[in-house]
Amino acid sequence: MLPDLAELLADAHVVALPMRVRFRGITTREAVVLRGPEGWTEFSPFVEYDDAEAAAWLRGAIDFGWTAHAPAAASVPVNATVPAIDPGAVEDLLARYPGCTTAKVKVAEPGTTIADDVARVAEVRRVMGPTAAVRVDANGLWSVEQATAALEQLAPFDLQYAEQPCRTVPELAQLRARIAGLGVPIAADESVRKASDPLAVARAGAADVLVVKAQPLGGITAARSVIAAAGLPCVVSSALDTSVGLGMGAFLAAAAMSPGYAAGLGTAVMFEGDVTADPLLPTDGRIGVRRVDVSPELLARFGAPPERDAWWRARLARVHAALRAAA
Template sequence: MLPDLADLLADAHVVALPMRVRFRGITTREALVLRGPAGWTEFSPFVEYDDTEAAAWLRAAIDFGWTDHDAAADSVPVNATVPAIAPDAVADLLGRYPGCTTAKVKVAEPGTTLDDDVARVAEVRRVMGPSAAVRVDANGFWSVDRATAALERLAPYDLQYAEQPCATVPELADLRSRTAGLGVRIAADESVRRASDPLAVARAGAADVLVVKAQPLGGITAARSLVAEAGLPCVVSSALDTSVGLGMGAFLAAAAMSPGYAAGLGTAAMFGTDVTTEPLLPVDGRVPVRRTAVSRDLLERNAASPERTAWWRARLERVHAVLAGA
């Protein structure tokens, strides 16, 4: 059931959270948090997404804010996230993720080289030791030829998997075939969350692992159904959410994530502040599965400018109309 727009806007707040490091090309994360009958929820599609794509994010916000979800566990393991930083900054950054034994390392960032990526991954492996799980995430920036060459150089660092090394499902299938002897599994992210058919990558045999995110897939209920139908191991990750959205992801991870993997839900460590006095920061390598209690004081202190607040409220109104029309 779609709540009235007035109900969505009744206790809605737009925040702009400064980030400790540049990630995904931004240094400030904007989000709209709102309160539903079940608790606080979040609507934060990236600003470049159109209203049709953002509709899934609003469905997720409604699913979490208007539905009581049971916690299938008290906490879930999470990975450290390493942006495209210099090797000499790696150790300090990993210190923000106490107890984490898995790291996801960004590679293929525009303006960087493969040598940069190899040096960064090598330093993560050195700092974390041989028993840690190390993943890389290329966000689809490599061609099949470049991805093949990159994974040949990165494979000696014992990668758990390579996330979205190429942009399309056929490219992922080709790469998976070419690199079968390297022992590096292929994970699909954008080919799931930004696809018109999220199950196409599984049917094509183009990935070994699915990376799923609660907001882009329409919420906990929809994402759980997709994971069950896909029949592949699943890792739950964040979409650079506030601790409210991370709570949504934690509920999904507790219910749907495959054993032996860490969720990408430790990203509150990337923010200089949050919307709560109890952010979902990693402790002993895990985050709790709970709803976030939002601080009114932090909502006020981190409020976006009046112009950006108006932009987000207008966006919510348009996306609500998209859902109403559907």
């Protein structure tokens, strides 16, 4: 079902949430939260994505807001997320993730070196101890040669997996074969959520783990179909969502994520503010599986400037028109 545009806009709010540290090159996360018959939902494709790619995100928002989804568990385990920060800031950052025993560490940040990445991962391992699960995420920014060299230096820290070390599926397959002796599994993220065929990476034998995100895959219903067809362990992660979008991810993680992995849904910690007075922050290493109610006061406090509000509403209208035409 595709609601009318007027129904989508009837209770839609554009917010701009300040972030504690720079992440994915941004310091403010913009999003649209809107209310459907089943509760609040979120439309927040990154600003650089074109309308065709944003269409899946709108399908995801509609799926969550206009479809009843029963929670399959009360809570799900989540990982700490460590941006490309100096090692000296790692311990304070990890303290914001109480009870988390898994950490995802950003690597390959433009302007940094492999030595910087090694120092950051080493500090995470030191602070969290030998039994913690440590992941690294390169966002596809390494070549096969760079990834091989980097993972040879990072492998001694006992990585749970390396997420999207290279950009393309053929590169991932080549890297996976090349580092087979290192014991570092390869996880695919962008090769799933940004691909026209999200299962291509699994069919190519290019990854050991799939990272799935509810909004970019078209919502909980569509993402569960991808997970079921992939035949690989899956980790549900966020796309820097507000707590409304994190709720969407939590429902998906509770229903379909592989045991033994923590979800990447603890990212509300990264924001200075949120759209709700009861954000989905980690407690004892977990977040609740629930729909989030927004706060009118916080919507007003973090409301986007008028020109950005107009930009997002125009974008929503264009993407809705594209979905209407496709339907």
